[in-house]
Amino acid sequence: MSADFRGEFGYSPAGTWAAPGRINLIGEHTDYNDGFVLPIALPHQVTVTAARRDDDVLRLVSRQAGGRVELRIDDLTPGRVTGWAAYPAGVVWALRQRGHPLHGLDLLIDGDVPPGAGLSSSAALECATALAAAELYDVDLAGRDLAELARYAENEFVGMPCGVMDQAASVLCTAGHALLLDTRSMAATQVPFDPAAEDLTLLVIDTRAPHRLVDGAYAARRRSCERAAVVLGVPALRDIGSDDLDRVLAALPEPELRTRTRHVVTENDRVERFVALLRAGRIAEAGPVLTASHVSLRDDYEVTSPELDTAVEAALAAGAVGARMTGGGFGGCVIALIARQRVEQCVTEVRQAFERSGFAAPATFTAAPSDGAHRVA
Numbered sequence: 001m002s003a004d005f006r007g008e009f010g011y012s013p014a015g016t017w018a019a020p021g022r023i024n025l026i027g028e029h030t031d032y033n034d035g036f037v038l039p040i041a042l043p044h045q046v047t048v049t050a051a052r053r054d055d056d057v058l059r060l061v062s063r064q065a066g067g068r069v070e071l072r073i074d075d076l077t078p079g080r081v082t083g084w085a086a087y088p089a090g091v092v093w094a095l096r097q098r099g100h101p102l103h104g105l106d107l108l109i110d111g112d113v114p115p116g117a118g119l120s121s122s123a124a125l126e127c128a129t130a131l132a133a134a135e136l137y138d139v140d141l142a143g144r145d146l147a148e149l150a151r152y153a154e155n156e157f158v159g160m161p162c163g164v165m166d167q168a169a170s171v172l173c174t175a176g177h178a179l180l181l182d183t184r185s186m187a188a189t190q191v192p193f194d195p196a197a198e199d200l201t202l203l204v205i206d207t208r209a210p211h212r213l214v215d216g217a218y219a220a221r222r223r224s225c226e227r228a229a230v231v232l233g234v235p236a237l238r239d240i241g242s243d244d245l246d247r248v249l250a251a252l253p254e255p256e257l258r259t260r261t262r263h264v265v266t267e268n269d270r271v272e273r274f275v276a277l278l279r280a281g282r283i284a285e286a287g288p289v290l291t292a293s294h295v296s297l298r299d300d301y302e303v304t305s306p307e308l309d310t311a312v313e314a315a316l317a318a319g320a321v322g323a324r325m326t327g328g329g330f331g332g333c334v335i336a337l338i339a340r341q342r343v344e345q346c347v348t349e350v351r352q353a354f355e356r357s358g359f360a361a362p363a364t365f366t367a368a369p370s371d372g373a374h375r376v377a
């Protein structure tokens with residue numbers, strides 16, 4: 001990485017920082033409702049090799065995107081920078097907005113988180129950049145504060161109204177654990193997650209149908225939830241208990257608000273049930289909770305796609321104990337919890353189902369919970 005940096009910029013870097021992509025096990029579209037999420041960090045990471053500059057220039061090179069962008073820090077304004085460069089530029093802008101006197105940086109970006117697959121390559125890029133910039137400029141920023149800053153950059157600079165899950169996962173996850181995050185209090189609990197102990201594997205099926213989160217559908221879901229909370233007189237849908245659901249739904253005037261609310265309330269409940277089963281060492285029994293989440297995202301929240309539904313159905317038909325879409329939806333990935341010895345057959349059957357439906361071949365890999373963002377060199 002260091003040689004690459006020298007090749008690009010003509011001098012040696014100060015260091016390399018890495019931040020992972022994530023998979024959310026369960027708790028989908030709950031984070032902007034102040035609810036609960038349960039992501040794991042992937043072994044796939046974005047790395048940022050970096051050095052400070054004496055002037056106010058930000059030079060960005062991306063190995064994946066194959067591009068080079070040069071910006072003046074004083075010119076950074078929300079909406080002005082587009083494409084991959086908006087994420088690191090947004091982080092630098094956010095640090096300055098928060099009063100940290102940052103100057104220029106040279107950043108070489110590399111990594112293996114598939115972009116556009118719903119695995120949070122953008123959050124990983126933001127978090128790796130934030131770690132690098134904070135350390136290089138002696139800014140005391142770590143953990144949830146760093147995740148919050150990265151989320152702020154994405155909301156305000158990039159213009160994507162996401163919740164905090166992806167950035168929190170990229171920073172706070174630890175190997176061997178899922179991260180139970182209360183997105184209201186930001187209380188984070190590490191829950192041991194070791195499917196191999198029950199001879200199970202977490203299979204990821206990347207449908208390769210690009211997820212399109214910024215195209216308005218995500219923002220529309222978020223607005224519906226906020227509207228429902230206003231009608232119900234609560235700060236957020238997190239405040240609705242599942243015991244109260246029937247009464248609450250009857251109070252909502254529009255069918256759309258009712259289905260969106262039902263998803264969020266039942267999904268928060270499913271996170272709790274899933275975690276209880278993990279803690280009891282009954283991972284296989286947690287499978288149906290995953291599948292119930294998918295059904296709710298498909299029927300009530302309406303964020304799945306034919307590819308996602310086909311992948312879930314084929315995985316279940318091939319013997320998975322549970323399967324669901326993960327991330328924002330409208331494309332992206334499915335996760336399936338499946339006996340180790342059935343993985344290969346499952347992959348074959350999912351491929352065949354995609355072929356029958358005329359979809360492009362999916363990519364698959366197995367994932368073990370990995371570490372959050374850190375300095376690597």
Ligand code: GLA
Binds near residue numbers: 029032164166327329
């Ligand atoms: C995207 C967003 C997250 C979260 C998920 C859905 O990944 O970035 O904040 O809302 O969708 O759970």
